Amino acid sequence: MKLIPFVIKNKEADSYPSGWGNGYVGVPPEHKYHGKHYGDFYVDVHGGLTYSGKAGCLADSPKELPEDYWVFGFDTAHLDDDLNRWPEALVWEETHALKEELEEVGGHTVESLLETLREIRDKIDSIL
Numbered sequence: 442m443k444l445i446p447f448v449i450k451n452k453e454a455d456s457y458p459s460g461w462g463n464g465y466v467g468v469p470p471e472h473k474y475h476g477k478h479y480g481d482f483y484v485d486v487h488g489g490l491t492y493s494g495k496a497g498c499l500a501d502s503p504k505e506l507p508e509d510y511w512v513f514g515f516d517t518a519h520l521d522d523d524l525n526r527w528p529e530a531l532v533w534e535e536t537h538a539l540k541e542e543l544e545e546v547g548g549h550t551v552e553s554l555l556e557t558l559r560e561i562r563d564k565i566d567s568i569l
Contacts, residue, residue, distance in 0.1 A: 444468055445510065446540040448532050449501045451518065460517025460527020464536030466543055467496055467510035473546045475511040486539045487527075488519045515539065 445467040451459050464486075468475050474482060479490035492514035496506045506512075515535070517527040 442469055442471060442544070444472070444540050444544055445503070445506055446533075446536045447503045447506070448529070448536055449499065450529075451516075457518075458523045460522045460532060461524055461529040462532050463492070463514055463516045463518075464532050464539060465492070465499070465502070465512050465514035466536065466540045467502075467506045467512045468543060469507070470509050470511075472511070472543070474513070474543070477511075479513055484513075484539060484542045486515045486542070487517065487535050488515055488522075490514065491516045513539070513543065 446465070447467070448462045448464050450462040453459070477493065479493040484490060490513050492512065494512055495508075496502060496510040496512055497508050499512060502512065517532060
């Protein structure tokens with residue numbers, strides 16, 4: 442399964458404090474999270490995922506990104522983000538880390554996290 446990482450430069454980086462750009466990863470239709478909203482599962486990425494949508498919805502997405510791919514992304518426009526903390530190289534590094542996590546399908550659905558919390562609560566209750 443081929444996942445496609447890419448970054449898009451923040452065009453307004455000179456207008457307001459933010460990092461160099463945003464990181465994205467395109468996933469094919471057979472991926473577990475294809476078509477999912479970014480809030481439906483958790484991955485460990487800077488500031489959390491802040492984007493999900495069809496491949497063609499991002500104006501600056503790469504030409505090699507197939508139209509049937511689904512894209513997840515994060516941004517570097519959070520409090521304390523700036524060009525010093527998030528230069529282009531670090532945005533790429535974080536994007537590749539996101540790609541690796543999505544390749545492993547290591548993210549958890551909200552439902553699975555809630556189930557895990559219920560199991561932990563039940564174990565604590567049985568001890569007390």
